[in-house]
Amino acid sequence: MSYALxxxxxxxxxxxxxxxLAQRSYDLLLVAQTEELLRKVATELGEKYKIKAQWLALDLAEQSAAQQVLNWVQQNDFPVSILVNNAGYGLWGNFNELTLNDQNNMLQVNVWTMINLTHLMIPVLLQQPQAYILNTGSMAGFQSIxxxxxxSASKALVNTFTRALAHELKHTSISVSLLAPGSVKTGFVERAGMLHLKRTSDKMALSAETVARIAVKGMFNGRKELIPGLSNQFTALMVRLLPKSVIEQIAASLYRRKD
Structure with a gap:
């Protein structure tokens, strides 16, 4: 079986x-920053599903991160047929009050490493008879918040770039899909500094496992855009129909801190 990166x-x-993907007998190439967590996940999935699970601990905010991942793949001659660009995080707060360095690091992970890795990996994916790219965007990318x-701007880029890439590659062996989840039960809210929204977010959130099942099934079915949850699908429709000023006012009232 080929590898999923x-x-x-x-x-x-x-x-x-x-x-x-391990359940479907794919071997895994796992990339993230924390070595201890990666080793644990790789070991658990490898033993549970009897697959190969390799890992690379890497800070994806490094400008050379995508090249380092490609070097790892090429040096080990891993046959990759699935690329999942999932890494990303948010920072809550007024633009002028957050540090420029922190925001640039977020953009590096959310946008530039994703773009660079996609560009570098397409020739690798084209070596397979059938390959897939799954990019994790966000419901936030459908509106300004x-x-x-x-x-939200970084995820707007992921959303629109992924749909454009799907069109460009539609006559190749690579199928491209966008995953645009809303609230998900992960550590996202805490890392973003939005603890004041945690209770509301948790009430609306889907589990990571539910989102993943929808994502993987939709990817293999060749769907261009995957929005888990009927309420999120309705919201995405309303965002497209209502005036931007109305959407921005609603978003501002939902995200502001209520002291």
Whole structure:
């Protein structure tokens, strides 16, 4: 069986996608920052599903991260047929109050490493008779969100880039899909600094396992866009229909801190 390469694979949606693919007997290449968590996930999935699970601990905010991943793949001659660009995170707060360094690191992970790795891996994927790219965007990418502006902008790029790439590659052996989840029960809210929204978020959130099952099934079915949850699908429709000023006012009221 060929390999599935997954970034942000140590926890959350990435880990759940890795398990879904292991269930289908895919060997795994797991990439994330925390070595201890990666080793644990690789060992557990390898033993449970009798597959090969390799891992690479790497800070994806490094400008050379994508090249380092490609070097690892080529040096070990891994036959990769699935690329899952899942790594990403958010930062909550007013743009001018967050540090520029922190925001640039977020953009590096959410946007540039994803773009660079996709570009570098396409020739590798084209060596397979059938290959897949799954990019994790977000519901946030369908709208501008005050106090979450740069994150939503980064995911807007992921959303639109992925759909464009799907069109460009539609006559090749690579199928491209966008996963655009809403709230998911992971550590995202805590890392983003949005603890004031945790209770509301948890009420609306899907499990990472549910999102992963929808993502993997849709990817293999060749669907271009995957929005888990009927409420999220309805929201995505409303965002497209309502005036932007209305959407921004609603988003601002939902995301602001209520002291």
């Amino acid at each position: 997954i970034t942000g694979a140590s926890k959350g949606i990435g880990k759940a996608i890795a398990e879904c 005050p106090t979450f502006g740069l994150y």
